[in-house]
């Protein structure tokens with residue numbers, strides 16, 4: 467554990483609302499009142515409590531679709547600027563607080579991604595500004611990055627990625643990209659955009675221009691891709707034509723897609739525990755990380771959603787080390803190289 471903690475590394479694939487410590491959600495639930503006024507469909511207190519109960523007892527996911535059912539209860543609790551600010555601070559503590567006995571925090575650098583929501587009390591822009599104001603001040607409260615890995619910005623230890631959910635309309639996605647470009651230009655640490663959400667929803671034919679605009683606007687692009695067997699090879703090729711800088715999961719790439727990813731040296735964000743619990747991978751031995759390790763392809767080891775998966779970045783790295791069949795049985799040098807790759811794959815200004 468000491469070796470893993472000391473290793474400089476970047477967490478590049480963590481979803482804000484999937485990474486809130488349970489204690490913070492419970493705290494937010496105490497002051498929750500369902501928005502029942504003027505015909506708005508709110509989430510009832512019972513639904514919120516049932517969601518918390520599931521998270522408390524440990525989530526069983528039979529298929530990846532079940533996983534997305536966890537979010538309405540979480541979202542109900544993070545639907546005001548105050549609540550999303552509190553939740554963000556909680557997530558940052560989970561990644562950066564140094565507990566007694568630990569010499570270093572979970573990660574050296576964090577790119578936290580989140581889907582800007584508009585609610586009764588905030589617009590999508592207010593949502594993003596709220597998250598960015600917390601991440602910026604938190605980033606400045608941390609010790610500066612060593613010059614050797616800072617790439618010119620020693621004070622920036624946290625960036626934000628705006629996620630576009632596959633269930634959104636094209637108009638809403640366009641709105642978010644416009645806001646994201648503006649916030650990036652203000653130097654608030656907004657570094658990129660992501661495509662996320664239920665992999666079986668939405669139409670990839672409609673989104674290319676949106677990601678093109680993001681790229682021209684100077685944002686990094688990461689896409690959840692080929693997450694399930696239902697994602698067709700044609701869909702995957704279409705997403706690759708958006709020219710992403712990184713890929714989330716990329717579990718079911720066929721030969722043609724793998725070749726493109728290899729040629730472009732596109733970093734793959736690997737979330738081992740998430741894949742095992744969502745049953746998109748049966749075990750570590752057959753996990754696609756094995757293929758990419760053989761190719762010495764750029765990878766980043768990530769947590770995805772520490773709230774339901776109850777994992778940590780340290781635990782994900784421990785899986786690299788642990789002897790087979792519990793882990794991948796890699797050497798310290800191999801793990802060090804992977805950690806360096808994660809830092810090299812950051813979205814920098």
Ligand code: 5GP
Nearest residue numbers: 481482483484537580581629662663664690
């Ligand atoms: P948020 O973006 O609201 O901060 O974080 C939660 C959201 O992230 C979920 O509603 C979902 O859209 C997305 N998300 C979290 N984990 C995954 C994942 O493993 N796969 C996909 N496709 N989306 C995810």
